[in-house]
Amino acid sequence: MGSVEERLLLPPPPARSGDAGAGGAKRGKWEKTYLDVLGVCCSAEVALVERLLKPIDGVRAVTVVVPSRTVIVEHDLAAVSQSHIGYIAVRTTALADNSTVARMQRLVEAAQNSRSKTQRLVDSCAKYYTPAVVAVAAGVALVPLLLGPRGAQDPKRWFQLALVLLVSACPCALVLSTPVATFCALLRAARMGVLIKGGDVLESLGEIRVAAFDKTGTITKGEFSVHGFHVVGDKVGMSQLLYWVSSIESKSSHPMATALVEYAQSKSIQPEPTSVTEFRIYPGEGISGAINGRQIFIGNTRIMARSSCYAAGAGPEMEGQQGASIGHVIVDGDHVAAFSLSDDCRTGAAEAIRELRSMGIRSVMLTGDSKAAASRAQRQLGGALEEVHSELLPADKVALVGDLKARAGPTLMVGDGMNDAPALATADVGVAMGLSGSAAAMETSHATLMSSDVLRVPAAVRLGRRARATVAANVIASVGAKAAVLALAAAWRPALWVAVLADVGTCLLVVLHSMLLLWDPAGAGWRRRGGGGDPEACRATARSLAMRSQLAEASNGAAGTAQGRRPGGGTKAGCHCCRETSEPSEHDHTAVVVDIPAPSAGAERPGVVAPTAAIGCCSSSAREACAAPTTVTTVNSAPRGCCGGIGEGDSRENARTSCCTDARDSPKKAGKQCNARCCSGGKQDTLKSQAQDTISTLK
Numbered sequence: 001m002g003s004v005e006e007r008l009l010l011p012p013p014p015a016r017s018g019d020a021g022a023g024g025a026k027r028g029k030w031e032k033t034y035l036d037v038l039g040v041c042c043s044a045e046v047a048l049v050e051r052l053l054k055p056i057d058g059v060r061a062v063t064v065v066v067p068s069r070t071v072i073v074e075h076d077l078a079a080v081s082q083s084h085i086g087y088i089a090v091r092t093t094a095l096a097d098n099s100t101v102a103r104m105q106r107l108v109e110a111a112q113n114s115r116s117k118t119q120r121l122v123d124s125c126a127k128y129y130t131p132a133v134v135a136v137a138a139g140v141a142l143v144p145l146l147l148g149p150r151g152a153q154d155p156k157r158w159f160q161l162a163l164v165l166l167v168s169a170c171p172c173a174l175v176l177s178t179p180v181a182t183f184c185a186l187l188r189a190a191r192m193g194v195l196i197k198g199g200d201v202l203e204s205l206g207e208i209r210v211a212a213f214d215k216t217g218t219i220t221k222g223e224f225s226v227h228g229f230h231v232v233g234d235k236v237g238m239s240q241l242l243y244w245v246s247s248i249e250s251k252s253s254h255p256m257a258t259a260l261v262e263y264a265q266s267k268s269i270q271p272e273p274t275s276v277t278e279f280r281i282y283p284g285e286g287i288s289g290a291i292n293g294r295q296i297f298i299g300n301t302r303i304m305a306r307s308s309c310y311a312a313g314a315g316p317e318m319e320g321q322q323g324a325s326i327g328h329v330i331v332d333g334d335h336v337a338a339f340s341l342s343d344d345c346r347t348g349a350a351e352a353i354r355e356l357r358s359m360g361i362r363s364v365m366l367t368g369d370s371k372a373a374a375s376r377a378q379r380q381l382g383g384a385l386e387e388v389h390s391e392l393l394p395a396d397k398v399a400l401v402g403d404l405k406a407r408a409g410p411t412l413m414v415g416d417g418m419n420d421a422p423a424l425a426t427a428d429v430g431v432a433m434g435l436s437g438s439a440a441a442m443e444t445s446h447a448t449l450m451s452s453d454v455l456r457v458p459a460a461v462r463l464g465r466r467a468r469a470t471v472a473a474n475v476i477a478s479v480g481a482k483a484a485v486l487a488l489a490a491a492w493r494p495a496l497w498v499a500v501l502a503d504v505g506t507c508l509l510v511v512l513h514s515m516l517l518l519w520d521p522a523g524a525g526w527r528r529r530g531g532g533g534d535p536e537a538c539r540a541t542a543r544s545l546a547m548r549s550q551l552a553e554a555s556n557g558a559a560g561t562a563q564g565r566r567p568g569g570g571t572k573a574g575c576h577c578c579r580e581t582s583e584p585s586e587h588d589h590t591a592v593v594v595d596i597p598a599p600s601a602g603a604e605r606p607g608v609v610a611p612t613a614a615i616g617c618c619s620s621s622a623r624e625a626c627a628a629p630t631t632v633t634t635v636n637s638a639p640r641g642c643c644g645g646i647g648e649g650d651s652r653e654n655a656r657t658s659c660c661t662d663a664r665d666s667p668k669k670a671g672k673q674c675n676a677r678c679c680s681g682g683k684q685d686t687l688k689s690q691a692q693d694t695i696s697t698l699k
């Protein structure tokens, strides 16, 4: 595709080398090369560096000097050159503009540029207010002239009254009352890990009456385990089937896909995503792809209908799998296998729902998963949800959100997947599960959680309420103080100094009162919470180094061996983002089919991205495709590579940066998805802190 930029970067030679004489010493044919490895920050990484370099043919010894961040490699120059020694090949599949950090920056800019409803009202009134006040003050000053000789007895008093009126009418405090409070609340939200796209959203947050939650990846961890995988009939053997299923699933970023790929690997079957063509995602249904000349569909009962397969049921083996999600595999129209999997609720999900209830907010689940899986989650939550809706397509979620808005009031929707994006746009406040969610969800939503902590949802609503109360108090204080001064002046005697004091005083009061929003009642005081720290930096470097090792393997693998082996499979072949670093096949295209609702009038709030972005298409070509005025959009993407391709075509796979967050959140995932961010030079490893830096522009 035209928008995809592909480069092979051979890095410059090492900073210092033995044969140049600068600190190097030749020993026969052995050469010492000194490499400045700036990412080394602790001795824990020594083993990683050694593991990376020692296996290279011709390398005799590797020494890591941690304090100076230098790696000394002793190698045979004839067997391995300096440039061959952790060289780096980078294939970019999207521009930096499409990265998560860049998107965050755009969100922050949008938030800064948007004004809340109250602020817009105050600003529009100010247009007429100032000339009106000047006219009234002039009239008061001229009263003695109008009253003739009787009124002229006390012209000084009238003039002073006019001055008091002018000063008291100065709307500084009133004008400050909303933006300062909004600004402080947005900053507070950013500090607690919620990126809110503007004052309007903040106001809406304070009005929420219902919260709708997606299940997989929002209420649950999105870490499935496979309970059973059963072949139906005898048309295909288990090994062959697992090879096909895992190869196709390798191209999907749905949490179930990860579990199925791992399951195949646990049976010593290595998926081969490069053999898959015609890969397609059907949100709410499953996926399909062609491999070895077979057309394969994997998903729920809906996908069976799509593949024209009408099997009677999942089979006796699947009976009794209480609360599990049942999946099916259809090969060339035949139902050949059924599997069951399940995942568990996130820590804090039940607490978040209980907190919302204590605030008078009803909680509802909207899930594309099966009824059994939805009930299981409800049981784990102790029945906290007031309504559970399952087996929903993206359009069903939109309809239900609309219904909730109509019957229960302002509705908040929290979701992570591409299938949630239309519903997020429809809700009064759509909240995306930030880094673990899809780009589609993040761009369509009105607020983004910068972590997987759903407890931040009630915290954000509480902040919205506090912000509304603060604005109301500010307005009352600023108007009330001025009214009191005027009343005093009219009833007793006009004192200019009182008017000036009241004017400056209320300004100060409004600002200080707004700043109270920065206070964290939960205990962190004025300080920001969280923060990276050295251990995080170490993990980041470790991931970056591990990625280099995978890249090296991938490039070796591309030389043409290892049938059925994924690049990077030598370490841990679970990384969705990096597995396709080898030469892509020309058939390696992805299609995403998703229904996007027509924009509603309510979607015009500032900072809300138009629904064309809802499918997470970030490359310019994809955007063009999205911009087509149709409700069903199909985007064919160029072959995908690393996370740089966020939102590129297969937005689920590329955009879901779960590898980034979840690697941090979950030790289980850290191993298998560790490398998603390394693709952007390790920078996204510290994405959270970078995003917070971006947010600091709000200051």
Ligand SMILES: Nc1ncnc2c1ncn2[C@@H]1O[C@H](COP(=O)(O)OP(=O)(O)OP(=O)(O)O)[C@@H](O)[C@H]1O
Residues within 6 Å of the ligand: 214, 215, 216, 217, 249, 252, 254, 256, 257, 283, 284, 285, 286, 287, 298, 299, 300, 325, 326, 327, 366, 367, 368, 369, 370, 392, 417, 419
């Ligand atoms: N890659 C996949 N492999 C197998 N089945 C899939 C895949 N993607 C989707 N499905 C099937 O489609 C169903 C609906 O998927 P969808 O993404 O809409 O919702 P979900 O992720 O299961 O739940 P939620 O809406 O709560 O996030 C899944 O429960 C699963 O049965």
Ligand SMILES: [Zn+2]
Residues within 6 Å of the ligand: 214, 215, 216, 217, 218, 415, 416, 417
């Ligand atoms: Zn989900």
